[in-house]
Amino acid sequence: MKLKPFLTHEIGSLSKPSWRVKTIRGIPLGDKDIEEAINWGKLLEIEGRDKLLEILIKRRDFKKEEKEEIVYFSSLYATKLIEKTGIDLVYDGEQHRVEMYEYPIKRIKGFIFKGHVRSFDNKYYRKASFIGKPELKEFYHVKEFERISSFAKKPLKIPITGAYTLVDWSYNEYYLKDISPGENNIRKERKGGKSQFLRKMAREIIYPNLQALYQRGAKFLQIDEPAATTKRDEIPELVNTFKESIGDLKGNVFFSTHICFSKYSLLFPEIERLEGILNEVHFEYANRDTIELGVKEKKRKGYKILEKFKDNKFVVGLGVIDVHTNFIEPPELVRDRILYATKIIKDPERIFVAPDCGLRTRRWEIAFKKLRNMVEGKIMAEKEIGI
Amino acid sequence: MKILLPGIYPRSEKLVACTRDFERGRITLDELKKTRRDDVEKFYKLQNGFKYISTGLFEWQDLLRPFINIIHNSREGELLRFFETNTFCRIIESKNKPELMEGKIEDWIETYFFAEGYFKNDINLIIPFPFLYLFQDFSRGIPLKEISKIFIRLIGNIYKLKNKALFFLEPSFGWRKIKDEEKLEGRKFIERLKEKFNIPIFLYTFFFSIEEDMDFIFNLPFDGIGIDFYSNTTSKIMGKFPKDKSLLAGVINVYSTIIEDREKIRKVIRKLENYISIEKIYLIPSGPPEFLPRITMDQKVENLKGVYK
Structure with a gap:
């Protein structure tokens, strides 16, 4: 698949509009929520938005089908927001999903939620135990893909949480039922149990989902693996998991992976075994960078790991927008980050431009401005290089 | 009952939700504190009969964060994988030489080590501290020697309160190579503490195999050492374990929600008795209890009490 240089895409999540969150949680809507739907509807020129407003005006006690309609509109709004920024590959910012772990786990037999554990600060996630053979209840991203395809005017990229992350974020209690403390080879046994779990999840959960999306026409699929570097000595396992998840779909779909807030150096050289299978490797960089302009190494200290991509064939997914701050990166800063990457990688066709991660922690106003400047910065970089 | 529960204990589902509600402005600080107090109270009851009581550390966001509120010029930095x-x-x-906020030490101790004043001074309490290497790996601009000085000063204040046991939490063994100069500093630190304060001091290792540092660890003047028995093999560790120290056996599996088989735990204890007298064996979680949801951890503790029946 021949793609244009500096192709732009988002990474996954966007925040959910208050009128969507409150409706699903059963909280009555206020004037502000309705105004938000009106204002964004006008700005994004949403067709049929009157229908949404007719539903929202009830403010409370929404029926099941009305809630479904509201989710439909939040998907439509978010997709149009992304399109309006000028980004090349679009998505709806996970408007159909709770979040990247709980949503898939609920749709796989063999898991049971146990309770909340801390992720960081006072943020917790609902952690599940794996207690039976994993079995898909349904292809869990197909409906979302078909729906967004029906109104997206640009190519669509669907993110899917990878097997390694789903396994690493769960308690493994099916393959590790009978261990005794202090027994011989206890670490080896724990690792063995995890390998079995990983293979099963890759082959029987992720691959069928990817295949179902491919069969329905998906051309761009992103495998999210935020847990990728959690355990130093499991990188070979991670790589095998990618191989098994993608299987014979390689070459038929453009596969990318998104990994963030990790020690990336641990992935090399092992990840290079995925050349020809995985097309793009996207990391978060802007979070580690300075916000000063310039293309010298000192100014672009967040992009050191790019050196590792010099001698392989991966497309570099370049995070140029920090998702954890409301600072709106000026287009000139985006331009310099791209130009610096071009200096290292040499080939603009091997660089795709994106935010560091999903923008779900930012308000839509902020996310919109950040993404619009990202596109503008890309255009400036193109001019500078003369492409 | 020879069970101890050092480390951050999991918050209840209610406290998790209330903390989120507080941060989003839906409830007041007093309402949050009330729920936190309920958590402390239930946790206290769970530990009825234990030699040392853990406060649960329900105010702690991680093992390092409280220290920001007692070290001048220090601030929160980026998130780093634990x-x-x-x-x-x-x-x-910390950009400047780290110094303690002297006037605040007593309040700080009350907040973080006495569950906002729930526990009184005379009670036998576990006082947890990150050990030097853990603190160093998660700080910037604070050299090992300075950390050591800060800790000694703080522990001086805690020591006055009597009936306390110090627990140093340290997963760095087995995680990275501890340099010789770091080992020297670690040894000096513990020796200084033992000289100055007559207080039981324990080292709590977890997550990794300690085999490579075993000789160093076992020769430090701790009163007891905690070992994660889901990351270490009994036969490889216990042969060298010093007979004069207590063993904190990490047998509550924090990597799984399956409740331990009591008969298996009894067997493990019998095996450990081949190396060390039963009086010196305490049962603890294999790592930080907060890696499990509250309801599960409570069930595991209740179940473990049955091992002694």
């Missing part, structure tokens, strides 16, 4: 887990911890940054 070893090989999916929990992240914030770096402590």
